[in-house]
Amino acid sequence: MGINRGFSFESFQRWRRSFEIGFWPVLFVVNTVFNAIISVMDHPNFPAWQPWVWESSSAIVMLALVPALIAASRRWPIRFETWQNNLPRHLAFSVAFSVIHVGGMVALRKLAYAVVGQHYDDGLWWSHFGYEYLKDVRTYFWMLAGIGLYRLWVMRFQGEARLLAEPDVGPPLESVEQPERFLVRKLGKEFLLAAREIEWLQASGNYVNLHVRGRDYPLRATMAGIEARLDTQRFVRVHRSYVANLDFLVEIEPLDTGDARLLMRDGVKIPCSRRYRAALRERFGQPAAV
Incomplete structure (x- = not known):
């Protein structure tokens, strides 16, 4: 059936x-x-x-x-x-x-x-x-x-995401410490998800949700643990519970509280706390005090 x-x-x-x-x-x-x-x-x-x-x-x-x-x-x-x-x-x-x-x-x-x-x-x-x-x-x-x-x-x-494991025999074809792809298992099938396609990550209990094209794939990990394994040129921490992919960031909207909202390419807004806002602006060559 x-x-x-x-x-x-x-x-x-x-x-x-x-x-x-x-x-x-x-x-x-x-x-x-x-x-x-x-x-x-x-x-x-x-x-x-x-x-x-x-x-x-x-x-x-x-x-x-x-x-x-x-x-x-x-x-x-x-x-x-x-x-x-x-x-x-x-x-x-x-x-x-x-x-x-x-x-x-x-x-x-x-x-x-x-x-x-x-x-x-x-x-x-x-x-x-x-x-x-x-x-x-x-x-x-x-x-x-x-x-x-x-x-x-x-x-x-x-679909649940997992980190690629090292092969039983021979060296890995790509870095395991800084993965370029994740393995996603869904409905009994498996496919690879390119790390660069992840728009943002959100902590959720014992999982980190990888947001890709309107879908969330939970990865069993801590935010601190997975953040350390991402490409720092592309991914940046913007909140205690969020990491954003700068390739998908469209606009930074400042708030009166000192925090900000980040407009992503698909129209979704994610929070940016004051703690991380200055570092984010510096990544775009803007003074932190602005």
Whole structure:
């Protein structure tokens, strides 16, 4: 069965951010509705509003914790070469995750009950935290796995860049320390990307995105590490998170703050911080104080 040609990664990119933000509220709303209905059926002697409060309070706090979980997944990715170091970190973080979740939902339940003039008995929730943690740690790692699978899917369609390795036999045909090309793997295929075609680079967690003709190819590296391996005659650091290719720079727009915006050839603007602006102007033969 072939790939549906009606779908393109470029079209997905236009609404990717909206999808990534909107997915979580939709997921938790649907999950809350189903859980609340089941909880109402399981507790026929309770007023119907109470199970809805129980389930919605849990979902609200869990949803608020999603950004922290996403940040943790970026900081401590679980891969074959990193899982031994990062799995214990996630286990430790999951404890804090569960404490905040349980404490937060109990506080919301107390507030909801107080609004209707009743008292919510938490039964000293910390005394049975182990039970709550077993549920939360399962949810934590399911969410972590979902985030990881989504990123793998994105990389499969987007393409992931890698540095060329030295050959097993004989000297390399080109410099490995200052690569002229990068290897990109996409949809099971490989192709070479010339370094000079990279318009700019942007740091993103444990990756550096190589921007080429409207596409971003993530490279597993640090900005400082890859910057040291680029041609300094062509590439220049312009921001803590950006390196620009001067061949694609069209205009420097100064800002009142002392920073600047760089207009690239394709019309995209990237930031230039005050720290790097003077050095950039000197590259074009202009006084740094101007």
